[in-house]
Amino acid sequence: xxxxxxxxxxxxxxxxxxxxxxxxxxxxxxxxxxxxxxxxxxxxxxxxxxxxxxxxxxxxxxxxxxxxxxxxxxxxxxxxxxxxxxxxxxxxxxxxxxxxxxxxxxxxxxxxxxxxxxxxxxxxxxxxxxxxxxxxxxxxxxxxxxxxxxxxxxxxxxxxxxxxxxxxxxxxxxxxxxxxxxxxxxxxxxxxxxxxx
Amino acid sequence: xxxxxxxxxxxxxxxxxxxxxxxxxxxxxxxxxxxxxxxxxxxxxxxxxxxxxxxxxxxxxxxxxxxxxxxxxxxxxxxxxxxxxxxxxxxxxxxxxxxxxxxxxxxxxxxxx
Numbered sequence: 001x002x003x004x005x006x007x008x009x010x011x012x013x014x015x016x017x018x019x020x021x022x023x024x025x026x027x028x029x030x031x032x033x034x035x036x037x038x039x040x041x042x043x044x045x046x047x048x049x050x051x052x053x054x055x056x057x058x059x060x061x062x063x064x065x066x067x068x069x070x071x072x073x074x075x076x077x078x079x080x081x082x083x084x085x086x087x088x089x090x091x092x093x094x095x096x097x098x099x100x101x102x103x104x105x106x107x108x109x110x111x112x113x114x115x116x117x118x119x120x121x122x123x124x125x126x127x128x129x130x131x132x133x134x135x136x137x138x139x140x141x142x143x144x145x146x147x148x149x150x151x152x153x154x155x156x157x158x159x160x161x162x163x164x165x166x167x168x169x170x171x172x173x174x175x176x177x178x179x180x181x182x183x184x185x186x187x188x189x190x191x192x193x194x195x196x197x
Numbered sequence: 198x199x200x201x202x203x204x205x206x207x208x209x210x211x212x213x214x215x216x217x218x219x220x221x222x223x224x225x226x227x228x229x230x231x232x233x234x235x236x237x238x239x240x241x242x243x244x245x246x247x248x249x250x251x252x253x254x255x256x257x258x259x260x261x262x263x264x265x266x267x268x269x270x271x272x273x274x275x276x277x278x279x280x281x282x283x284x285x286x287x288x289x290x291x292x293x294x295x296x297x298x299x300x301x302x303x304x305x306x307x308x309x310x
Contacts, residue, residue, distance in 0.1 A: 048235045048246060052299075057232035059303040115303070149231045149250045153239060173235075 047122050047178040055171075055180065056117040056155050058147045065146040065154070066114055068189055071138035073097070075189055077111060086111065090193045101194035110189040110196075114145055117157070119180035121168070128179045131170055135160060141187065143171075161187055199258070199287060201297060208300065211293040214261065214270055215309075217282030227251040227307040234298060241284060246291075247298035251307040258297065258307075261288035 049055055061082040068075040076089040085103035092098075101107075123131055139160055146154035160170040162184060169186060172179035201209040216222040229249045236248040236259065245259040261267045267290045274281035287309075289297065 053234065054232055054298075055234055057303045059228065059230050062230045147231055148253045149255060150253060155233065 047124055047180075049119050049122055049180065051119055051122050054116060054118050056145070056157075058115050058145065058155075060112075060115050062147040062149070063111070063115060063145070064148060065144070066111060066189075067142070067144040068187070069142040069144075070140075070190065073190075077103075077107070077189075088194065097193070099194040104197050106196035107189070107192060110192055113183060113185040113188065114143075117171075117182055117186065120183065121181040123170075123179045123181070125177040128172065128177060131166070131179065132160070132172075139163075141190070143186070157182075159187065161190075199289065199293075199297075201300065209293070209297065211289050211297065212267065212271060213258075214267060214274060214281070214283055214288040216285040217274075217279045220282070220284040222283070222285050222287060222309055223252055223256055224309050227309070229301055229303050229305045229307060232298065232301070232303055245286065247289075247294035249298060249301055249305075249307075256285045256287075258287040258289065258294070260291045260294035266290075 063082075064080075065076070065078040066086075067077075072093045074089075074091045074093075077086045079086050086108070088099075088101050088103065088107055090097060090099040141159045141161060143157045143159055144154050145156075156174060157171045158174060159182075160166065160172075162169055168181040169184040170179055171182045171186075199209075199211045199213040200207055201211075229251055230253070231248075231250040233248045233250070235244070235246050236257075237243065238245050238255070240255065244262045245257060246262070248257040248259040250257040261270070263270060265273075267288060270281050270288075
């Protein structure tokens with residue numbers, strides 16, 4: 001009995017819904033639009049940055065740590081407060097070099113381009129695929145920049161330095177299928193060590 | 198409303214949405230510490246492109262990414278519920294966030310009142 005009553009109620013409900021749906025046919029478009037709006041945008045993807053835009057900028061006083069990690073060497077620069085000079089560590093992967101020193105004017109100058117990183121050219125996914133074709137893992141240099149803002153991760157870029165095959169410094173965030181080219185001064189720290197005075 | 202000034206003259210005026218009562222936007226004078234675009238919030242796992250961070254705990258002026266549109270959210274906040282406010286950030290329409298991001302250098306003073 002209860003079962004029949006439930007089925008009956010469902011039929012009445014379905015019939016009312018059907019009448020409502022026919023009467024307000026226009027509403028189905030509204031529902032469709034609301035339904036479609038609930039999904040994230042998809043389809044053809046355009047890189048969200050334009051040439052000339054800054055992808056990262058940091059107030060020099062807020063800069064705390066910079067790490068450059070290449071296959072054959074690693075450079076760390078860090079400080080606890082803006083009142084302190086940066087403390088540098090230069091290491092080679094084969095152990096031939098391990099230097100530690102306090103910031104000197106040339107080393108401080110080499111950090112300066114890292115406080116404003118602009119996209120010179122933006123490469124979509126296809127151009128990025130072409131640009132990074134046949135690139136060995138050992139060619140990449142990882143750049144990490146940390147500052148006083150703790151809510152987001154440190155800023156991280158993977159860089160491909162210019163060589164005989166390419167004359168631009170290419171940069172890409174891990175996980176993105178698009179990239180940008182950036183000022184090659186970004187890597188000037190790689191040419192220095194503690195002897196820079 | 199967000200207003201941007203240079204040399205005493207008003208350059209831009211953009212509608213914005215600020216923090217709700219449980220996550221108010223910090224009041225006071227700050228500076229832009231960091232710019233980041235594209236950007237994603239770790240805390241809320243949402244996009245916050247064209248981000249101009251002005252506090253060390255991550256409050257930023259950035260693009261609003263919701264599908265309803267900032268005008269609708271502003272109206273809902275004023276007429277329906279404070280729940281439609283942000284978690285302390287200052288949200289702008291995409292075009293306005295982009296304009297402000299490209300106009301603002303790090304170190305720019307930010308006054309919230």
